[in-house]
Amino acid sequence: MPHKLIWEPKGVYWSYNGDVTGKEIMSTSTTIYGDSRFDRLSYKLVDFSDIESIHMTNEEIAKIACQHKAAASSNPHIKTAIVTRTDKDGLSDLVNNFAAFFSDSSWEVQIFQDRDEANAWLGRTTSS
Numbered sequence: 001m002p003h004k005l006i007w008e009p010k011g012v013y014w015s016y017n018g019d020v021t022g023k024e025i026m027s028t029s030t031t032i033y034g035d036s037r038f039d040r041l042s043y044k045l046v047d048f049s050d051i052e053s054i055h056m057t058n059e060e061i062a063k064i065a066c067q068h069k070a071a072a073s074s075n076p077h078i079k080t081a082i083v084t085r086t087d088k089d090g091l092s093d094l095v096n097n098f099a100a101f102f103s104d105s106s107w108e109v110q111i112f113q114d115r116d117e118a119n120a121w122l123g124r125t126t127s128s
Contacts, residue, residue, distance in 0.1 A: 002051075003028055007035075011043035011124060017050040022060030029064060033071040041078055043122040047115065048095070049085040056094055069105060076106035081118035084111065 002018035005028060012032055016024075032038055048054070072078070082095050092111075099109045112118040119126060 005031065007037055008124070008126075011041050011045065011122065012037075013045045013047070013124075013126075015047035015050060018052050020048070020051050020054045020056075022056035022064065025056065026060065026064055026067065029067050029071075033067065033074075038071065039075050041075060043124060044078060044080045045083070045115075045118055045122060045124060046080065047083045047118075049083050049115065054094060061094060068107070072105055072107050078107050079122055080107055080109045081122050082109065082111050083113070083115050083118050085113060 002020060003014055003016045003024065005012065005014045014028060014032075032044075068080075082099070084092060084095055095111050099111055110118070110121055112121070118124075
């Protein structure tokens with residue numbers, strides 16, 4: 001699976017690279033939400049800036065959003081930043097569709113094209 005998952009003191013950072021599928025994103029989300037550290041997270045940074053392509057159906061987007069909404073009942077205080085650099089394979093539309101599911105959620109979801117801006121919004125400090 002083309003991703004990297006890093007647990008940090010206040011959050012989780014995961015990045016994807018190469019060719020990504022909706023099933024891979026669902027699998028990563030399941031890993032995060034099933035971990036005991038999830039209940040203490042204050043942010044998630046999801047970085048798609050290094051992907052080559054993404055293959056995800058609207059049904060998969062809806063399933064991932066439902067997965068996240070269920071997780072929000074366990075930890076309602078998470079900010080999620082999603083980083084995209086270009087509109088590879090319609091990624092912007094997919095991310096915007098995903099973010100729309102959170103209009104009535106306690107989670108704040110923002111989309112960024114710059115990782116530094118996402119870090120600042122999250123209050124995340126990093127040397128990487």
